[in-house]
Amino acid sequence: MRFVETDKLEPGMIVGRDIVSTKNASVLRKGIQLTARYIEYLQEKGYVGVYITDSLSEEIQIQEPIEPKLFYEGMMAVSEENVDAMEKTATEIVSFITKRDEVGLDLIDLRSYDDYTYHHSVNVAVYCVVVGKKLGLSENDLRLLCQAGIAHDLGKMKIPQAILNKEGKLSDEEYACIKQHPKGSFDILSKNYGISAVVKQAVLFHHENENGTGYPLGKEGNEIPYLAKIIHVVDVYDALTSKRPYKKPYSPIAAFEYLNGGKGILFDEKVVEALISVIPAYPAGIDIMLSNGEEAIVVNQSADSLRPIIKIKSDGRNVNLYCDAEYASVYITESGTTQKDYAGKIETLNENRQAVKQLKKKVMVVDDTRMTLMVIKEALQQEYDVIALNSGIEAINYIKERGIPDLILMDIEMPITNGITAVRTIRENGYTKVPVMFMSAAKDRETILKCRELGAIDYILKPVKPVYIYERISEAFHMNRE
Ligand SMILES: [Fe+2]
Ligand SMILES: [Fe+2]
Missing domain, CATH: 3.40.50.2300 (Response regulator)
Known part of the structure; x- marks a missing residue:
């Protein structure tokens, strides 16, 4: 299967992977043929794209980071503010990920504008565990991190969608309202006596910056709990690479550039490096352009994240950019998931x-x-x-x-x-x-x-x-x- 952006979808294409939402367990099922109406619906709801299968992409297998059922359970737990269910899901996510040698993070999470926070919460939790594992956290810490990751934006449920999805600049009052959400998340968790103080602290401080310019308390450096620092980096990465009504998604590479720019100022350096090392710069299934003018699809990762294994569209040939001599001087000029880097905002x-x-x-x-x-x-x-x-x-x-x-x-x-x-x-x-x-x-x-x-x-x-x-x-x- 391969990823096709919503505005490049065509009627007749076959859906290669389920699209799920909290309101409707499955919006579109794998195997369904797209119609003009479906495409219009996906556009209207703000989906960034769809995975499709065709002869060109038959052999491209993309591993799910966790079981889709588990992902769905996590989304439902968040949407229902069910803290016990979140805890249970977190434990399952951690045991799923720690059992595996490698967890592929190639799949782009497909979410509508309305469902953004639910998808975002579970995605952040999953990424946190992979990053935390890379940083050498114990299984117990990973569980706490994962719980905090799922719950970090619970406080956003009370913020009107009109503010969260507003196009353009927020007023000072609206911005102040957004800034209350870490405390809101903390308060929801505090009603539940079983939740560890470590989790509550991580949630409360997930918007604090290394240099003390974050919120809610302006804590800096070592005053910020380590788990909060991990959530902070992962949270920003997921937000940057998402499509929102007021902005286009950044490519992973552009998001890495942002995180690198904020290393030591906004973000913990080691956490940023760990995240960049586990997330593929060019995820499998996306379209890319090469410097020799050829168009290709990413098939799999190689030893160098900037030079993956690709399939040339014109003749279906597979090329390993990392070791294929014929392509030694060819490089990737554009990746299809996004517009050019910083032109990220919708005009x-x-x-x-x-x-x-x-x-x-x-x-x-x-x-x-x-x-x-x-x-x-x-x-x-x-x-x-x-x-x-x-x-x-x-x-x-x-x-x-x-x-x-x-x-x-x-x-x-x-x-x-x-x-x-x-x-x-x-x-x-x-x-x-x-x-x-x-x-x-x-x-x-x-x-x-x-x-x-x-x-x-x-x-x-x-x-x-x-x-x-x-x-x-x-x-x-x-x-x-x-
Ligand atoms: Fe947040
Ligand atoms: Fe968030």
């Missing part, structure tokens, strides 16, 4: 181009390195009005003459007027509220403290990663829901 405003110009937020980017400016501009310009400047002085003058942008992204190490001095001057000139993110290659405490004193909302480590910058700015504008 809901595009229908009205006049309005777009007015509504676009102004982001000022200041950096003395032309290359960095170019990379950032390219990442942001589709979504924002980017003002790219080369020095701190230019930024100060621009604001004096033309007013304040909606956000400033400021390099620190610049000649004459460095970023910290520039922002201090801007603040002294009366612009005390404009949100500022600093970028720097340094991560010494003194510099970071200076930035905090100036009210910086974020600190980005160089070299900059486009996906990371894009997502951090989205978050600053309350575009994200996690």
Whole structure:
């Protein structure tokens, strides 16, 4: 079987794997032939795609990470807020995964917008166990981790779908409402006396960042329980690679770039590395494009996650990109699960181009390195009005003459007027509220403290990663829901 995105589905294709939801044990069963109506339904409900079988993909077998029945039970337990059933499912997931030498995480979880949280919860639990196993956790810890993974977003059940699925920016109140959910999850678990305090803590702190900028309490570093750190990384990975009404899914590689960008700032480094080592960069069954122009499907993983075994579409030949000499200089240029990396957001405003110009937020980017400016501009310009400047002085003058942008992204190490001095001057000139993110290659405490004193909302480590910058700015504008 192979994966086909919803907008590339055609009537007549045969479904290769059940699609399940909590409202309807099976939305589409394996073996069913797609019709135009089914495809329309899948589009409307927000499914990212479907696994189909055809002659080209007959031999491609993709292992389920856990039994589908178990996955379904987990979803139902979450939807019913049944804490005992969650505990039972967690125990079964752990015993299923620990018994296996390898657990394939190639399958893309197929979920509708409505069912997002249920699928997400079980998926996070499964990924947590695989990552935790890689990190060498004991079976007992894995069980606690898995319980916390399933339960981490229980508090979201009380948040209206209209907020969770809202297209575009959230208001401050809506954003504050989203931020209550870890406490909500904690409270639901607290009603159940049998639940370990370790699980409750992991749930409560799954949105805390290493540098103390997370919520609910702004804990940092070692104050954050280890299990919470694992859930945090897995949670963000799953959210980034999911399709939501307000964004397209990122490819695994783009999501890795984000996690790498946040290593040591938002995320625990070892956890990020463990996750990247267990999740295939190019999952089996997806379409890819090669640098020689050929189209192919990923068949299986090889020893190098960036060079899997593939099937060339035009002639059905199998090629191992890792060791096939003929393909030694050929590489993967695009993978089919997503649009190009940071163009991740759906352009809901595009229908009205006049309005777009007015509504676009102004982001000022200041950096003395032309290359960095170019990379950032390219990442942001589709979504924002980017003002790219080369020095701190230019930024100060621009604001004096033309007013304040909606956000400033400021390099620190610049000649004459460095970023910290520039922002201090801007603040002294009366612009005390404009949100500022600093970028720097340094991560010494003194510099970071200076930035905090100036009210910086974020600190980005160089070299900059486009996906990371894009997502951090989205978050600053309350575009994200996690
Ligand atoms: Fe969450
Ligand atoms: Fe989550």
